[in-house]
Amino acid sequence: MEKFTKLTGVAAPLPILNIDTDMIIPKQFLKTIKRTGLGKNLFDEMRYAKDGSEVADFVLNRPAYRKASILVAGANFGCGSSREHAPWALLDFGIRCIVAASFADIFYNNCFKNGILPIKLPQAEVDKLLDDAERGANAVLTIDLEKQEITGPDGGCIAFDIDPFRKHCLLNGLDDIGLTLQKQEKINAFEGRRSREQPWL
Amino acid sequence: MAKLRTLFDKIWDSHLVDVQDDGTCLLYIDRHLVHEVTSPQAFDGLRVAGRKVRHAEATLAVADHNVPTTDRSQGIADEESRIQVQTLEDNARAFGVEYLPMDDIRQGVVHIVGPEQGFTLPGTTIVCGDSHTSTHGAFGALAFGIGTSEVEHVLATQTLVQSPAKNMLVRVDGPLPAGVTSKDLVLAIIGRLGTAGGTGYVIEYAGEAIRALSMEGRMTVCNMTIEAGARAGLIAPDQVTFDYLMGRPRAPKGAVWEAALAYWKTLSSDPGARYDAELVIDATELVPMVTWGTSPEDVLPITASVPDPADIVDGAKRAAVERSLAYMGLRPGTPLEQVAVDAVFIGSCTNGRIEDLRAAAKVMENRKVASGVRVLVVPGSGLVKEQAEQEGLDQIFLAAGAEWREPGCSMCLAMNADKLTDGERCASTSNRNFEGRQGRGGRTHLVSPTMAAAAAVTGRLTDVRKLV
Ligand code: SF4
Numbered sequence: 001m002e003k004f005t006k007l008t009g010v011a012a013p014l015p016i017l018n019i020d021t022d023m024i025i026p027k028q029f030l031k032t033i034k035r036t037g038l039g040k041n042l043f044d045e046m047r048y049a050k051d052g053s054e055v056a057d058f059v060l061n062r063p064a065y066r067k068a069s070i071l072v073a074g075a076n077f078g079c080g081s082s083r084e085h086a087p088w089a090l091l092d093f094g095i096r097c098i099v100a101a102s103f104a105d106i107f108y109n110n111c112f113k114n115g116i117l118p119i120k121l122p123q124a125e126v127d128k129l130l131d132d133a134e135r136g137a138n139a140v141l142t143i144d145l146e147k148q149e150i151t152g153p154d155g156g157c158i159a160f161d162i163d164p165f166r167k168h169c170l171l172n173g174l175d176d177i178g179l180t181l182q183k184q185e186k187i188n189a190f191e192g193r194r195s196r197e198q199p200w201l
Numbered sequence: 202m203a204k205l206r207t208l209f210d211k212i213w214d215s216h217l218v219d220v221q222d223d224g225t226c227l228l229y230i231d232r233h234l235v236h237e238v239t240s241p242q243a244f245d246g247l248r249v250a251g252r253k254v255r256h257a258e259a260t261l262a263v264a265d266h267n268v269p270t271t272d273r274s275q276g277i278a279d280e281e282s283r284i285q286v287q288t289l290e291d292n293a294r295a296f297g298v299e300y301l302p303m304d305d306i307r308q309g310v311v312h313i314v315g316p317e318q319g320f321t322l323p324g325t326t327i328v329c330g331d332s333h334t335s336t337h338g339a340f341g342a343l344a345f346g347i348g349t350s351e352v353e354h355v356l357a358t359q360t361l362v363q364s365p366a367k368n369m370l371v372r373v374d375g376p377l378p379a380g381v382t383s384k385d386l387v388l389a390i391i392g393r394l395g396t397a398g399g400t401g402y403v404i405e406y407a408g409e410a411i412r413a414l415s416m417e418g419r420m421t422v423c424n425m426t427i428e429a430g431a432r433a434g435l436i437a438p439d440q441v442t443f444d445y446l447m448g449r450p451r452a453p454k455g456a457v458w459e460a461a462l463a464y465w466k467t468l469s470s471d472p473g474a475r476y477d478a479e480l481v482i483d484a485t486e487l488v489p490m491v492t493w494g495t496s497p498e499d500v501l502p503i504t505a506s507v508p509d510p511a512d513i514v515d516g517a518k519r520a521a522v523e524r525s526l527a528y529m530g531l532r533p534g535t536p537l538e539q540v541a542v543d544a545v546f547i548g549s550c551t552n553g554r555i556e557d558l559r560a561a562a563k564v565m566e567n568r569k570v571a572s573g574v575r576v577l578v579v580p581g582s583g584l585v586k587e588q589a590e591q592e593g594l595d596q597i598f599l600a601a602g603a604e605w606r607e608p609g610c611s612m613c614l615a616m617n618a619d620k621l622t623d624g625e626r627c628a629s630t631s632n633r634n635f636e637g638r639q640g641r642g643g644r645t646h647l648v649s650p651t652m653a654a655a656a657a658v659t660g661r662l663t664d665v666r667k668l669v
Contacts (some may be wrong), residue, residue: 026637079430186218
C-alpha cells in the first residue's frame with residue numbers, strides 16, 4: 001500500500017447526499033478480477049451519457065477538475081455495497097483524499113486499506129471547502145496527515161481528527177495482514193480455548 | 202456485580218484475540234462466506250504473498266451475483282461473468298475451500314445458503330465480502346460485510362482488525378397487523394432512522410413483533426439493517442432459531458448439539474443493559490410500505506402520495522428529493538397506488554426464501570399477471586426452488602403468467618442478464634433502489650413479496666390488503 005503523508009492537489013466539489021457505491025462504480029464494472037483499471041469508469045453513469053460521450057458539466061469532466069486528487073462531497077458518502085472496487089476506482093482515477101461530513105462504515109474502512117484518506121469534518125467546514133473547491137483549478141488544498149491539517153487556497157487552516165492507529169498505518173503504508181501475523185501466538189491461544197469451550201465450531 | 206452487557210457486548214467480548222493500547226481490537230472470525238465478485242483480488246493477494254487460507258473448513262464459497270437464472274446447461278454466456286465464476290471455483294480448489302457449484306442444489310444467494318446449511322450459528326462472528334451479511338444476525342450471530350482487503354485478511358489470519366460498535370435497541374411493540382410483513386416493518390424502521398441513522402451502530406431488534414417473526418422474517422429485517430447504515434443487525438436466538446437449525450447439515454449433532462444449545466440460551470442482553478440509542482416502534486400502526494425514491498429511506502405507506510420537494514425546507518434534502526423524483530419519473534402529489542409498473546421482481550437475499558414465495562403465490566393464485574407486465578420469480582437457492590416445486594408454487598406462478606427461474610441474485614443488482622431497461626419501472630422485493638441498481642435508467646420500488654405479487658396482478662403499486 002502506498003504511504004499517505006502530505007498531499008497537495010485540486011479539490012473537486014460533489015455536493016450530493018448519500019453518494020452510494022453503485023454511483024461510484026456501477027456493477028457492470030465489478031466483473032473484473034483485478035484491482036486496477038477502474039478509474040475510467042469512476043462515477044460512470046454520471047460521467048458519461050448513454051452513448052458513451054462525456055457529460056460536459058459533470059465535475060470530473062470539467063477542465064479544471066480532470067486531475068483532481070481530492071473530493072469534497074455530501075454526507076453519508078460511500079453508502080451501499082461493500083465493494084472495494086469503489087476505493088479502487090477512486091484511487092485509479094487519482095483521488096487520494098475524500099472530505100465529507102460522514103461516511104458509510106464499510107467504505108470508510110476500505111479507504112484505509114488502499115492508502116486513501118477519508119476526512120470527516122463538521123458540515124459547516126465541508127460547506128466552506130465546497131465553496132473553495134468551486135474555484136476550479138485554483139482550488140488547491142494541501143492535506144498534511146502528520147499535522148492533521150487541511151490548508152485552503154487562501155491559507156486558512158482546518159484541523160481534522162483521525163484514529164491514531166489508522167494514521168500510523170497510512171503514514172507508513174503498513175499492511176494489516178503482516179501486522180496481524182505478528183500476533184500468531186495470541187490467535188493460536190484463542191483457537192485452543194475456543195475448541196475446548198465451543199467444540200461445535 | 203459484573204457489568205450488564207448487551208448481546209452485542211457478549212459476542213464481541215468472546216471473540217477478542219487482542220486489544221491494543223489505543224483500543225484497536227483483533228476480533229476472531231468463526232465463519233467466512235465467499236462469493237465471486239469480491240474475492241478474486243483477495244485470493245490473488247494471498248498468492249502474491251505466498252500465504253495460505255488459515256481455516257479452509259471455516260470458509261464456504263458460492264457464486265451468486267453473476268450466474269444466469271435461465272437454463273444453465275450451456276454455462277455462462279457473458280465472458281467476464283464466466284471468468285469471474287470460474288476464478289472463484291479455481292481459487293476454492295487451490296486453497297482447499299468448499300465450493301458449491303452452479304449445478305449443485307445447494308447453490309444460491311450466499312446469505313440464503315449460509316443459514317440453510319447450518320453454517321450460520323448463534324453467537325458466532327460471520328463475515329463476507331458483501332454488505333448484506335447483516336442477514337445472519339437473525340440467528341444472534343455478529344455478522345457484517347467487509348471489503349476485499351479484509352476478505353484477504355480473514356482468509357490469511359481468521360481475524361479482523363475492528364473497533365467496537367455502539368449499541369442501538371430497536372424495540373417493536375405489539376403484533377403486526379394483518380397484511381403487514383417483516384419487509385414493511387424494516388422499511389418503516391429505515392424510514393424512521395434514515396440511511397445514515399445507524400452508522401457506527403449494531404442494531405439489536407427486540408419486542409413482541411420481532412419475537413413473533415419466523416426465521417425468514419427475522420432474516421429480512423436483519424438483511425436490510427445495512428440500509429440504515431448500521432454495521433449489523435442482531436436478534437437474540439430463541440426456540441424459533443433452535444427449531445430452524447436442528448438437523449441442518451452443518452449444525453452440531455447429538456451431545457455437541459446439547460452443549461451448543463446450552464450456550465446459545467445464554468445469548469441475550471442482560472435485563473437493564475445500557476444501549477447508546479433506542480427506538481421504539483408501535484407495530485400496530487404499521488401499514489404496507491413502498492419506496493418512491495432512490496434511497497431506501499425514501500419510503501412511505503402505500504396509502505400515501507409522492508412527496509412534494511416544495512414542502513422541504515432543508516436545501517440539500519430538497520435537492521436530493523428533486524433529483525430522485527426526476528430519476529424516478531414521478532410527479533409530486535401522485536397517489537402511490539396510481540403508479541403503473543412494467544416489471545416485478547420477486548427474489549434476492551431479502552425475500553427469496555420459501556415463506557416469501559408462499560406469500561407471493563397466495564396473492565397470485567387464481568389471478569393473472571396484468572398485461573404488459575414482466576414478472577420474474579427467482580428462488581434464493583436450489584433448495585428453496587425444490588421446496589417450492591414440491592408445494593406446487595411454481596405452477597401457481599407459471600399459471601399466472603410469471604417466469605420461474607434458477608436461483609441467484611438476478612435482478613436484485615442486474616449483474617447477470619436480468620436487467621431493467623432504461624425508464625422501466627419495477628416493484629421489487631430486493632433491498633436497494635439506488636439509481637441504476639436494477640439496470641441503467643431502471644426505476645425500483647422496494648416492496649414486500651405480497652405487495653410485489655399485488656403489483657404483478659394489477660399492473661400498478663397496490664395496497665395488497667385490498668386483494669386478500
Ligand atoms: S441478492 Fe442482491 S443484495 Fe443479496 S447478495 Fe445478491 S446482489 Fe447482494
